[in-house]
Amino acid sequence: MDGKGRYILILIVISSLFITVGFPKIVLWMSWEGEDWFEKVADSFEKNTGVEVEVVYVPNIWKKLSMSLRGGGDLPDVCLVKNENLESIERYIDLPSLDELGLDKRSFHENILKAFTVDGKVKAVPFYADVQIAYLNVDVFKKLGMNLPNDSWNFEEFVEILKKIKQKDEGITPTTMGLFSPYFFFGLQAGIGSGVSSDGVKVDTEENVKLIELLKKLHDEGLIMNITKKRPIMVKMFIKKELAILPHGSFLIRKFEEKKVNFTIRVLPKPWKGVVDPKGFVVFKNDENVRKFISFLLSNSEDFMDDYRKIPALKNVKLKNKYMSTLLKAVENGVVQPSSVEFEEYWDVMGSTLELAITGKMDPMEALKMAQSYIEGGR
Structure with missing residues (x-):
């Protein structure tokens, strides 16, 4: 060659x-x-x-x-x-x-x-x-003549603020929350309820019953609007100055900036833990x-x-x-948010559980026991 x-x-x-x-x-x-x-x-x-x-x-x-x-x-x-x-x-x-x-x-x-x-x-x-945070609509607070809370606020102060907003202007929604959302309830349960740890989750506790009863009461009094799985509605209300406080993920910051909303953020009121x-x-x-x-x-x-x-x-x-x-x-x-089979079951079952309990279709403890059984069955 x-x-x-x-x-x-x-x-x-x-x-x-x-x-x-x-x-x-x-x-x-x-x-x-x-x-x-x-x-x-x-x-x-x-x-x-x-x-x-x-x-x-x-x-x-x-x-x-x-x-x-x-x-x-x-x-x-x-x-x-x-x-x-x-x-x-x-x-x-x-x-x-x-x-x-x-x-x-x-x-x-x-x-x-x-x-x-x-x-x-x-x-x-x-x-x-x-991370979950609280968005505060600065223009709404100014309109109502109310001071913005600081990062040391607690849940009791949060509830009092909601009451004042409702008293001052019935046309403004104090806050919205996905009351049937495991994503929201998990952080509330971790701070105000009980049963969340690195070893697992226990939902059928008296503390969690009281938490559900509190959320139901705040909803029934018109202090929390329940908008499960309808994020665009919450966002639109906040942009249009129809909503005072929006607890939600920090990924919305950029959107509100782009829409030139006059807002600020706070850590969620203690002991509520942001997910x-x-x-x-x-x-x-x-x-x-x-x-x-x-x-x-x-x-x-x-x-x-x-x-x-x-x-x-x-x-x-x-x-x-x-x-x-x-x-x-x-x-x-x-x-x-933990990574385990048990918590996968938690996400699956808690939405329907919360809906049954908060709407009064089932006794809260009965609903939570049903959820606990489902969670433990997935182990």
Whole structure:
């Protein structure tokens, strides 16, 4: 074979290797906010390292991921998930720990870090969190001639404020809440009721009966409007200055800013605990390129946290967000959505339980005992 023939043969071999092996590539599945930011960071990482990152936006990321896990389908190298999905993922695959990914646990906020802990090991890379807070409509309070509460307010003061709002203007809704929502009740139960711990949940307690009776009373008196699963209505009322106080997730901050609403935020009135909703990266392919990419994402996350008003899991992220000190307090005082089979059952059953009890269709303790039986049956 002459020199030209050997050269052509070498080219064919090299080409076939690239076809078989391919260029280095990382596949990232993500959801919720920030697709443009992820694309931008992926492009920057490729320019710096030569490693391509394919960012795939998945609207219902847990549905797609769980189907792949159950059916043996293709998995991404990295996937952004809620902490509540972590234990379910671990049923199918042993995820690398934070230590195995070469990251220092001390760099992360403890309350977010522990949300991704399974059997004593941190099994995801914490990225950010949202948290329940109280939005106060400043224009409504000004119109009513009322002072804004401070972050040290308690639930009794909260109720008195609701009463004053109703007395001053029947046309303004004091507050709204998803009274049949496990998402709301979980934080109320953790602070005002009882039975929430890292070991599990117990709902059939006298404290929880009293909590349900209190919520029913406040609803019947017109102090709380119940708008379960109708977030757009609550948001629209707040924007139109028809609603004074809106307890909800911190992800709404950006929307209210865009709508130029005159608002401020507070930690939920004590002892009500805001539910912390953390997101983090699970790693299905623990190699050097993936570890570098994760570190690159974290080190370039300031813009994401600022733009989307997120609470960074990393301690050293410097932000211009004026709400951050309040959000961090809310996380410190909050309660994390646990990751366990038992709590999956809790989310499934508590909506109907609360509806039966608060509407008076079933005795509260009877409804809670029914829920407890369902929860324990799922263990």
